[in-house]
Amino acid sequence: MVLDSPSRRSLLGVGSAVVAGGLSSSLLATTGDAQSATSESTFTDWPLERCDPAGTGYDPDATGPGPTVREKWRVELDDFRGGRASPILVDDTLYVVGGGVAALGPERGDVRFHHEGPYRSSPAVAPAEAYTSETLVLAGARGYVGLNARGGRELFGRRVGFERWWQGGDEPEFSTFGPPTASPPVAVDGVVYVADASADRLAAVDPSNGREHWSTEVGRESYGGHPGRPAVLDGTLYVSYWPNSAAAYDTETGERLWRSEVKEQSVLPPTATAEGVLVPDRTGVTALDREDGSERWRYDHGGNVTDGAVAVAEGTVFVTSNTDERFVHAVDLETGEERWRTPNVAGETVPVVADGVVYVSARGYDELVAVDADTGDVHWRFEAEYGVGTPAVSDGVLFLAGGYRSVYALEAGR
Template sequence: MLSRRHLLAGAGVSLVGTLGGRVLADRSSSSPFDWPMTRYDPAGTGYNPDASGPKDGVEVAWLRDTESPMHGLTAPILVGETLYGVGRQDLVAFDRDTGEIRFTREGQYWSSPARADATAYRSDTLAVSSYEGVYGLSAGGGYELLGRSVGTERWHAPGEDTGNWSGSPAREPSPVAADGTVYATVPDTDRVVAIDASSGRVRWERTVGSALSSGVHRPAVRDGTVYASAYSGDVAAIDAETGERRWSVAPELVEGDHRRYREFHPPTATAEGLVVPHRIGVSLLEPTDGSVRWEYTHGGNATDGSAAVADGTVFVTDGDGSLHAIDLESGDRAWTADYGPDTDPVVADGVVYLGYQYGELAAIDAETGERRFTYEGSIYFSQPIVGDGVLYVLDGEGLLALEEAS
């Protein structure tokens, strides 16, 4: 097995080539095993039905340290042969099979990227949030000239420097890409925007909930509708093409004045309805009007985390020691399993994977709730993603690929 230090050799190989001084950045190839944005798809399901990962134990396929720390709440993404990760100071592209660093581009980017079609370019656009708004970056990385990157940043959409920069981990809500459009929240605001992936032109902008709310989560997009939830407990459905508001609700989740329990988390859009976790449970809202179809109460104290949905089951952590599996149609509990922290589950091939920033990566059987393995080879793990038999996760120093133990 190659060591971290061995793999550091040869870093910095670019994705792009040159011909007559011109940069050629071909459009990224795709495969069924892609994980092109955080939570896998625009709907936010955290589930790729074609992917698979290790099931009964893991070993390291490769490790790759990076020059700047990769701490944060961001997950990597996978597009074709390339993995992308965001650290505290840069965007890094890795070879999927070896972990070799293809390029590094400096920038204060503060979310997982989302791959978007950009018809104006020969390569895709990577949309990423920062404290200063939303950026469109070249998936090919542009190129370096005299020690400076050229052609990496294609556009900068609305936002302004909030003065909140620090050395803390990246944590802005990640953009979502669908049909050549990027849907994102303007950092530290209550606004959702739709941005043309090629030009950065804002197609529409809408407020979710009160203008005094403390922010909006990563949106979910399904069947021509953008769904967004705010910390305040407001949820809105917006026409993805026109920006017209279809409905806006602030459902009461418990009796009395316990408004703190209405602190909604990021939504997941499904054919059955909109799954919205909150502090003490999960709600399923009707996609047509936002009315509550069922309410599942786990009684925990979840202050973060989103729900994965796979094969008719909702998976969500409660912040109080358990992972819950809930029937999507009825709202009934299927099982619970021990898992302490708030986090964002992902699912592939009958296995639920959970990573947490304080040193545990777990795999739990999606059918039974049985723990299949635990990996504790680092002091930090991001939300993992799944490819063709491989689990990819940022581990604080760089990117880690895990495969089935031999």
């Protein structure tokens, strides 16, 4: 059993740490009661919402179920109130958020810990020098919180050593699809980047104590900010904010490198690639140059999209539109030219891609659809009673949260 206590360095400097539960609760926390140890990981990581820091929604080594699908397992969590937050998979542990936060075993869905709380985003896991276990960072009801990724310990009916730190902020807006939602954090090289829509700010945060390396306001001088999930690539952080702005920041200093405006309002979270920064909006997608923010190409799908993001895999951009026919579109990353479009598939959603298949939540989010990435042909549709969100993909399995209490694992059918 490995104690989840502060490290020696943390104990020497505990006076300066911003730890919500105090030193005593941290010392009591353990890993054995909350999470069984795994001698060898059987599932590869899907560590962030949209997979990687750049937000591509794609892992070239990940595989999904393929052309057929069936339910591998389904878990019902009491008082979970699941929304569309994407699960993440780190070190053979599946983390899901839906009002509360839960850690499950990916093979059988065994619950390692489940804690009710005002949690509002997909999480990120980052190493914490101050502790012997990692920190789980996610948006809370007000600001961001850092939790013990191994769950702490149940003691006299209470979970001890679970909450490590929190930051203040305003309560996020209500969503009709589940709990209020906020921008998920992005963990890169031991630093957590947050785009706090409640405070119109960007920040680089220490996962040990929540202290900010730097922070900057976004958009207050113009239209009110409200940044979405940032994208991080090669030392640069990209963010878009209402109504039509995109900007690039140095991840070390927080210095703004450029700011650009796209032609359409209601910009959505960006995706960063070597070929450019993709900024979706209400009616299409704009590709911006990474160096100066100038426009490279523009693709219009004619929808009226107010939510979602694009995925990028093998030189193709995948974007959804909410016209009457609800298309998923495939667009050439270099030129912006359309390759194919498939109707009656998507809503305002976030596609992910694995092993030549695009997975999208469809219609009223009551089903998940698998679409061939090369042709646009539909492989299968999986229906869920209360809807599903964006999946995580690993070793032939899709993991997704349902709209009420359910967490699903889907595998290849027979």
